[in-house]
Amino acid sequence: MCELYSPVDRRADLRRRVTRWYARAGRDLPWRRTTDPYAVLVSEIMLQQTQVARVLPAYTAFLEHFPTLAALAAAPFGEVLRAWGGLGYPRRARDLHATARAHPRTLPATRDELDTLAGIGRYTAGAVTCFAYGHDEAFADVNIARVLGRVERGDSIPLRQAEALDAQLLPRGNSARWHHALMDLGATVCTARAPRCGECPLNGMCRARAAGVAPSRPRKRAAFATSDRRVRGSILAMLREAPSGLTAAALRGHLQDVRVPRLITALVTEGLVQRVGRLVTLPI
């Protein structure tokens, strides 16, 4: 591809295209209308493994139930787990609750401090400090890595490389909108399997498109792990409907699955369910 402008001009052009597109076509999501660090953290934790469409109702309901860190910290864990509902990956609820109990008034405001908390990795810590505190933090999820990688390097790149690239490109003082825009581009236009280059604001400068963009390979999922997760979710769903608990035999009978006893033991170890005599219940 013939580069007609300098690297500095190219960066400025990229920023301009991204932010203009976002003003026109970006998604209006409730967690983007707040800078409350707690609400931003709830959204980021929920979005870690769950798609936006499922997070939307869960996010609103969770914040209605626990509007502040203090309210979440004061609640028994069983109530938090019930409010988490069918969102899956309930360890996220446990870690969020632990964070609220450790910091019931206000969350730490630096990426390094947030990064030390349970369930909060480098990406989430960067996203919260950027979206809530307005820091110009570089970070990349798979969508950002795909968009920046394709435009600048001709193909998707690993997250660490994408974060380094993001650090060079992000517009200082406007990095929240920048990251929201890249996420939206990756989720709606520059998708892994079927990028819609004809509708993309970056198509005139994209190196992947110039080279003939190849769809990303689908990530392989571990079939057994996925299946375990489904059964764990079913156990928790049944216990939500049975406040006084169920026996392991009853759970196994209902679910018709030999893994139930092993998965109950794992859930007890993780603190997500408890045994009370012969009964298995959600934590009180």
Ligand code: SF4
């Ligand atoms: S032009 Fe195509 S490959 Fe390049 S960023 Fe846009 S959608 Fe992705």
